[in-house]
Amino acid sequence: MSTTVYVPRDTTALACGAEAVARAIGTQAKARGLDVSVVRNGSRGLYWLEPLVEVVTPNGRVGYGPVTEDAVVGLFEAGFLDGAAHALAHGVVDDIPYLASQQRLCFSRNGIIDPLDLDDYQAHGGWKGLLRAVMLSPEAIVQNVLDSGLRGRGGAAFPAGVKWKTVLGAQADQKYIVCNADEGDSGTFSDRMVFEGDPYRLIEGMTIAGIATGATMGYVYLRCEYPLAFRLFREAIERARAAGWIGADIKGSGHAFELEVRLGAGAYICGEETSLLESLEGKRGQVRFKPPLPALKGLFGKPTVINNVITLASVPDILAHGAEWYRDYGVARSRGTLPIQLAGNIKRGGLVERAFGLSLRELLYDYGGGSASGRPIRAVQVGGPLGAYLPESQFDTPIDYEAFAAISAMVGHGGIVVFDDSVDMAEQARFAMEFCAIESCGKCTPCRIGSTRGVEVIDRIRASLDRDNNTALLRSLCDTMSNGSLCALGGLTPFPVLSAKNHFAEDFAPRVASSVK
Amino acid sequence: MTLAAVSNESPAHDSDLAAEQRRHVLAVIGELQDLPGALLPILHAIQDGLGHVPPASVPLIAHGLNLTRAEVHGVISFYHHFRSAAPGRHVLQICRAEACQAMGARAIEAHVCGRLGVGFHETTSDRAITLEPVYCLGNCACAPSVMLDGDVHGRLTIRAVDRLIDACIEKS
Numbered sequence: 001m002s003t004t005v006y007v008p009r010d011t012t013a014l015a016c017g018a019e020a021v022a023r024a025i026g027t028q029a030k031a032r033g034l035d036v037s038v039v040r041n042g043s044r045g046l047y048w049l050e051p052l053v054e055v056v057t058p059n060g061r062v063g064y065g066p067v068t069e070d071a072v073v074g075l076f077e078a079g080f081l082d083g084a085a086h087a088l089a090h091g092v093v094d095d096i097p098y099l100a101s102q103q104r105l106c107f108s109r110n111g112i113i114d115p116l117d118l119d120d121y122q123a124h125g126g127w128k129g130l131l132r133a134v135m136l137s138p139e140a141i142v143q144n145v146l147d148s149g150l151r152g153r154g155g156a157a158f159p160a161g162v163k164w165k166t167v168l169g170a171q172a173d174q175k176y177i178v179c180n181a182d183e184g185d186s187g188t189f190s191d192r193m194v195f196e197g198d199p200y201r202l203i204e205g206m207t208i209a210g211i212a213t214g215a216t217m218g219y220v221y222l223r224c225e226y227p228l229a230f231r232l233f234r235e236a237i238e239r240a241r242a243a244g245w246i247g248a249d250i251k252g253s254g255h256a257f258e259l260e261v262r263l264g265a266g267a268y269i270c271g272e273e274t275s276l277l278e279s280l281e282g283k284r285g286q287v288r289f290k291p292p293l294p295a296l297k298g299l300f301g302k303p304t305v306i307n308n309v310i311t312l313a314s315v316p317d318i319l320a321h322g323a324e325w326y327r328d329y330g331v332a333r334s335r336g337t338l339p340i341q342l343a344g345n346i347k348r349g350g351l352v353e354r355a356f357g358l359s360l361r362e363l364l365y366d367y368g369g370g371s372a373s374g375r376p377i378r379a380v381q382v383g384g385p386l387g388a389y390l391p392e393s394q395f396d397t398p399i400d401y402e403a404f405a406a407i408s409a410m411v412g413h414g415g416i417v418v419f420d421d422s423v424d425m426a427e428q429a430r431f432a433m434e435f436c437a438i439e440s441c442g443k444c445t446p447c448r449i450g451s452t453r454g455v456e457v458i459d460r461i462r463a464s465l466d467r468d469n470n471t472a473l474l475r476s477l478c479d480t481m482s483n484g485s486l487c488a489l490g491g492l493t494p495f496p497v498l499s500a501k502n503h504f505a506e507d508f509a510p511r512v513a514s515s516v517k
Numbered sequence: 518m519t520l521a522a523v524s525n526e527s528p529a530h531d532s533d534l535a536a537e538q539r540r541h542v543l544a545v546i547g548e549l550q551d552l553p554g555a556l557l558p559i560l561h562a563i564q565d566g567l568g569h570v571p572p573a574s575v576p577l578i579a580h581g582l583n584l585t586r587a588e589v590h591g592v593i594s595f596y597h598h599f600r601s602a603a604p605g606r607h608v609l610q611i612c613r614a615e616a617c618q619a620m621g622a623r624a625i626e627a628h629v630c631g632r633l634g635v636g637f638h639e640t641t642s643d644r645a646i647t648l649e650p651v652y653c654l655g656n657c658a659c660a661p662s663v664m665l666d667g668d669v670h671g672r673l674t675i676r677a678v679d680r681l682i683d684a685c686i687e688k689s
Contacts, residue, residue: 011654011655011656011669012655012656012658012659012669012671014668014669015656015659015662015668015669015670015671015672016659016671016672047658047659048658048659050659183653183655184652184653185653186614186615186616186617186652186653186657187614187615187616187657188653188655188657189655189656189657189658191655192655224561224598225651225653225654225655225664226655227667262554262557262558263557263558263561264557264596264598265557265560265561265596265597265598265599266596266597266598266651267595267596267597267598268652279557280554280557281553281554282554282555282556282557282582282592283556283588283592284591284592284595285595285596300553300554341657341658342658343616343657343658343660344615344616344618344619344620344657344660345619345620346658349657349658349659350658372620381615385614385615385652415616415657417615417616417619417657418619419619420619423619428615428618431615431618435614435652438652439652441595
């Protein structure tokens with residue numbers, strides 16, 4: 001009898017040696033005359049265990065990790081094909097507390113299915129949302145998304161249904177669906193995991209968006225730092241088209257929707273929606289003035305829905321299970337679930353999908369297990385390079401858009417980067433300004449010039465040059481950037497800078513020559 | 518931002534392209550010029566084939582897309598990914614973003630720059646390695662990370678990155 005073994009083909013799993021592990025398992029099985037079929041799944045997002053090898057047993061899928069190439073012989077000798085005990089064994093993967101306690105909606109299939117296998121996708125609930133959508137009027141689909149309370153998961157948290165309704169109501173000979181997959185925030189990888197672990201989910205969500213708004217063409221703008229995601233997704237589009245799930249007549253419904261994936265070129269600013277549209281049009285990724293809104297004049301001047309990967313990937317389940325089912329998850333105005341990404345100096349880094357309302361502390365300690373280095377966690381940055389640095393006193397803040405806004409922070413795309421007590425927060429503040437200077441599109445002065453001046457002012461403060469005046473100048477500069485920038489890059493860079501200054505003032509104080517951190 | 522050096526030189530002519538490069542550039546333009554918003558796909562395809570976007574290809578691209586050379590140059594120089602000079606035999610990109618910083622990326626960056634004797638956007642004198650910065654590879658739960666010739670490597674230590682560099686130098 002053949003035994004099925006799963007070895008992830010996911011960027012992080014591969015970065016930790018999964019390819020060599022998969023090869024070694026194949027070689028060993030052959031040498032021992034064992035019938036083993038190796039399936040390349042996506043990642044479950046239990047990244048501290050990657051490469052996480054799973055063996056199908058009568059009791060469920062038993063996991064072993066992190067597996068190295070050198071450990072493979074030992075696994076065979078221990079009898080891992082029967083789910084035997086081993087130092088790297090974790091029992092049935094579904095029962096690992098980190099995973100079992102999650103509410104996986106958007107990531108329900110990740111790591112479980114073969115990402116490119118259409119039958120596997122359908123057997124695990126795929127296409128149900130689309131099949132329901134083709135039975136509904138566009139207005140009814142949009143109403144479903146409105147009623148679900150789904151807000152944009154890219155960071156701005158704008159109600160998705162409102163965008164869709166505006167595009168539905170716009171008159172034009174051509175409309176577009178654009179998926180923002182320029183996941184540039186450090187500490188985030190949930191978009192990548194969709195591409196590498198469950199790509200048809202995004203195709204299904206975009207197709208529903210097309211049917212809902214009358215758009216017949218979709219573009220995915222994917223960052224070029226994700227070459228594996230690009231290759232897998234291009235293959236997924238081709239297979240979906242060949243099977244009739246996209247194309248001129250979707251499964252005989254009379255609806256048409258085409259899809260293309262385009263690569264970015266290493267510009268963080270292209271995650272800003274208007275800059276992304278410029279880039280898709282083949283131009284420098286410079287931010288556009290708003291209005292007009294992209295919903296009315298977007299790609300090539302046509303009405304355009306532009307949503308993040310997770311937003312679009314959430315839609316199929318909303319259609320399949322109903323708006324109320326989705327709305328029942330979450331707190332206050334933050335409805336549904338958020339795939340939170342634990343990264344940086346954390347013992348158990350990975351993806352935690354839970355309903356809104358969970359506290360940072362639960363994430364950092366119950367899921368994350370504290371820092372990787374074993375030292376105290378001193379600061380966390382939530383929401384990417386434009387997110388605030390939060391001290392321990394704010395770790396009880398719930399993951400909720402409004403609760404974060406109330407402490408001058410943001411949930412953003414759900415990335416949490418953890419730093420232990422060896423961090424120099426003045427250096428982090430300086431980097432925030434430096435990054436803004438490197439990535440500024442150059443269109444508005446507060447961002448283009450302010451960021452460079454910001455680096456200089458922080459350098460002077462760190463060197464104890466005219467400290468009080470330079471501190472006042474830094475605050476004034478941040479005020480100008482916050483209020484005078486055209487988009488979130490210049491507008492939010494003061495978040496990490498001022499939060500570092502306010503919560504970790506001691507790092508900006510004059511350094512005593514003898515003190516060694 | 519990478520400041521391409523071409524702006525200070527006399528305009529590049531497509532006759533400066535080697536015959537093989539010219540063939541590749543023209544084939545790419547011919548294949549992709551009818552795409553809506555074709556410029557980025559064209560630049561990607563040229564760089565994928567040649568390792569960089571030669572300044573001498575700019576007039577050909579401009580002609581193919583009915584753009585000015587300034588517009589094409591403006592796009593190439595805007596995006597960090599596009600290079601105007603040929604890279605070394607290997608391209609090593611070190612992630613400089615926060616999650617990697619939290620796991621010691623600054624020390625790795627300093628070590629690599631010191632060992633190779635180059636800064637970012639520079640190539641070692643034996644042309645083995647071009648060093649580039651990158652801001653996030655999406656491997657943030659297993660930081661610090663680098664990308665070497667398109668493959669991501671995670672959980673790096675200085676020793677592990679040294680082994681990657683050793684292999685590049687040996688292969689060269």
